[in-house]
Amino acid sequence: MGFFVIFNGICVRLVYACHVAVCVWRVVAVNESYFGDIKIWLSLGILAFLGLMEAVWTLLGTKKGSYKWFCPITLLYLCGIVPCIWNLEWDIYNTRMAYLEQQDSTDCDPYILDQIFNVTKAPNLPTVVNFTLKLTDPEWSRGLQQVLLFILILGRWFAPKGKISRNQLSQLLLVYVGTSADILEFSTEGLQMEQVICNPILITCVLSIWSWSLLQFTLNLTVTLSTEKEDNKCRNMYAHRRRQRKKREKQNIRKYCGSCMCCETEVWAIGVSMVMQDIPFFMMRIYLLMVYEVTNEAGFFFTCKNALVLLLQIYRLVVIVIEYYKGRIRANVTRQQGDVIYAIANNIDIGTDDELQTESHLKIQRFFLVDGTEARVVAHDNYASGTNE
Template sequence: MTLLSKSKAIFVRLLFGAHGTLAVVALVNITGFQWFFLAECLVAVSLLETFVTLKVNKHAEWKWFLPSVFLYLLWIVPPIVLLESYAMDYRHFRLDLSDTGRCFVDFNDACVSQNGSVIYVEDGGDDLSNGVLDQTTYDYARHYALVFQQTMMLVLIGGRWLGPKGALTRDQLSQLLLALTGMAADMLEFVTETVKLEETACNYLLIYIILGIWAWSLLQFTLGLTATKQKKSRVVGPSPSINPITSIATCCETEMWALMVSVIMQDGPYLTMRLYIMFTVQNFGQTMIFFTAKNGILFLLQVYRLYVVIIERRRAGRKGRGREAGSEDEDEEGVFEIEEARTPTTPVDEF
């Protein structure tokens, strides 16, 4: 392990820790949740993970799973979810004051003119909005939730780029970064566009399902799906016995794993959620239709690509078995000819 690899690994983890700490501080200042400073215990866990990674792994990074990215997500995602929940409490509070029964996300125009100024609870009164009675605080919560959602994507991509490559080649790393950029744009659009819809903004269940699907899709950043196995040279000899585990690992190559992960963790859940919003809450907006169609096309293309990869894999397996059978027949013929050549002639009868 070179000094440069160690320096990159330490720098990336410092970047993750600094950004996570900023999110924790912003959450505590906006909401007053002092107990959330306990999240800074992740500093000790991150230091332990850094020590183990640098001590054990010669590439200064793990191959299939990235613990540093997982710890960063544990650090940054809960503050974003709590800020969104905090803002939703205020929207419910204003919804209860409204005579129109509409759920507003922005209160600078229509909602303020209809409902007037914000009603503050006097000391000793009942808190009707779970502590969220200030529109300025609501605006801060929404603003910082969006800021941390955007900067988190930049930090994840930048950290993967600036960090040690591990066992990846430069070609694999470039492909990974391009894939992560496209994934990040789709994730950011999903969480920002669906949360601010009027039909979902005041629905606790839908908001938490949306945030849960978004957090689930973020786990893709913790997987190293571009690491490929080196092809081993074949050794002439008897064909080995078929191991079921080895057969499955060989069949499910990196491309198949990447496609299945994308279908299960992103495009499939995103498409399902958008279709649910369209047909359940009757939101047929132009933007919703476009992104639903985009997710549907991506989902179908990935399923089709999976089908193509499986078919090509089976064809390659049949050709390989055919070549092996042909080579075995040639070897048997050669042995037979050599044996005939070495067979002694029949001795002449002396009698």
């Protein structure tokens, strides 16, 4: 493993650690009681130890500094960030409810309630230009969520690629950008609704779905095999089956091809996207639309968008299944043709259930070509001919 691979891996992990430190500082600054809570610092110590062990194991124990299908450092990073965001959002909720109770009001207008928060600034920012970062508590929460998604994308870009190619990495990053936009829109728009900000159950639902959707970034299931590589695997498999001449050859091929389709990475990528993002987002928005009558333009638009995305995902799965079965039929026909030609070339009997024996010294096998036309192959001692009917 090269020096730059290890260097990039260490730099990415340091960026993750700095962002976690900023989030922890913000939680402690909002609620000073956390500063003396030993559980928080013990949890951070355990997380830091796991991160150190992961860095040593991944950067020194693997050949290319990363795994192909899973990113353990991303999981540890999310374990440090997500609880901080939950704490910030619940502190915002408690502050709002205390203000409403003090004012003896039930008006949950987000524009009014956002005015009660004090403006705080980040500590010790570098003064390259005359600029001071001053944000309220809700703005801090939204800003940390935005930075989280940017760091996830950039971290995956600059981290060691592992066993995936540059082409696959570029596809993965483009998918990450689209996924990040949907997740950020869902969390920011959902937590600013008037029906949500004063309802602890809805806040829990939104944060739970948001946390669940972030786990997509720990997986690299959008990495798909090239079509040429898949075709080569299938051709090698069929050649192996022909050489073995097993009695249950067709059944074995069907089992193998079925497992190929079910384990194909594109199928898994679509399934993961639907289960971890599209379906939860759609169900939550439909629930808000039907139960709480959230009928603003943005909510209605994003609900329709989620429904359209789900339909396109299902359509894509149907296309994959249809193309798979078409390819299997073509492969079986090609295999049968190859068996007949091999038998004729080696003067071997071609006995099947469909054979027609017109004479005792002739063997006629019927099969279908790729274009659907029926053909017959006649095998004789030193004679072979094929005619289309």
